[in-house]
Amino acid sequence: MADGTGIEALIDLMARLPGLGPRSARRAVLVLLKKRAQLMAPLAQAMAEVALSAKDCQICGNIGTSDICGICANPLRVNGEICVVEDVADLWAMERGQAFRGRYHVLGGTLSALDAVGPEELRIPRLLSRVGEEATREVILALNATVDGQTTAHYIADALVASGVQVTSLAQGVPIGGELDYLDDGTIGAALKARRKF
Numbered sequence: 396m397a398d399g400t401g402i403e404a405l406i407d408l409m410a411r412l413p414g415l416g417p418r419s420a421r422r423a424v425l426v427l428l429k430k431r432a433q434l435m436a437p438l439a440q441a442m443a444e445v446a447l448s449a450k451d452c453q454i455c456g457n458i459g460t461s462d463i464c465g466i467c468a469n470p471l472r473v474n475g476e477i478c479v480v481e482d483v484a485d486l487w488a489m490e491r492g493q494a495f496r497g498r499y500h501v502l503g504g505t506l507s508a509l510d511a512v513g514p515e516e517l518r519i520p521r522l523l524s525r526v527g528e529e530a531t532r533e534v535i536l537a538l539n540a541t542v543d544g545q546t547t548a549h550y551i552a553d554a555l556v557a558s559g560v561q562v563t564s565l566a567q568g569v570p571i572g573g574e575l576d577y578l579d580d581g582t583i584g585a586a587l588k589a590r591r592k593f
């Protein structure tokens with residue numbers, strides 16, 4: 396049993412992280428306590444700095460440390476393709492695959508009747524205006540193969556019909572309910588290459 400409320404509070408906070416239950420959180424905090432100088436202090440400093448500097452990219456919704464993320468700020472990434480993902484984790488997974496050279500659009504979730512999430516709660520209106528502003532040729536839907544993910548994909552495809560832009564989706568091979576973040580980089584690249592008309 397940890398002695399002291401500060402340490403218990405830290406364990407409780409750590410236990411809220413994905414993949415860390417109370418037991419792993421306790422173990423992680425113990426490692427930090429043993430490596431206070433080499434690990435805990437630099438980690439605390441890095442977290443404090445990033446907590447202050449992190450912001451959402453005003454164009455795509457990626458998280459970085461400036462108003463416009465590195466991808467959106469790179470003129471070479473403006474190639475007429477926008478890849479739509481649910482979450483920042485999916486964007487980062489796509490980038491790890493190094494297969495996509497265009498820009499992204501992070502929705503921030505999926506439409507959900509159950510949770511009362513409508514288009515206005517997501518970045519869907521912003522996507523629709525971007526398609527016009529950025530001379531987009533193709534919108535690639537890289538949404539998860541869940542019911543909500545596919546409902547969202549259909550909603551976006553319908554909303555883009557009038558724009559005349561080509562709408563494609565990642566090839567099957569993305570496992571059902573499998574989130575992009577859990578795919579290996581080669582699989583993401585293959586799914587992108589074999590994308591088809593939505």
Ligand SMILES: [Zn+2]
Nearest residue numbers: 452455464467
């Ligand atoms: Zn961006």
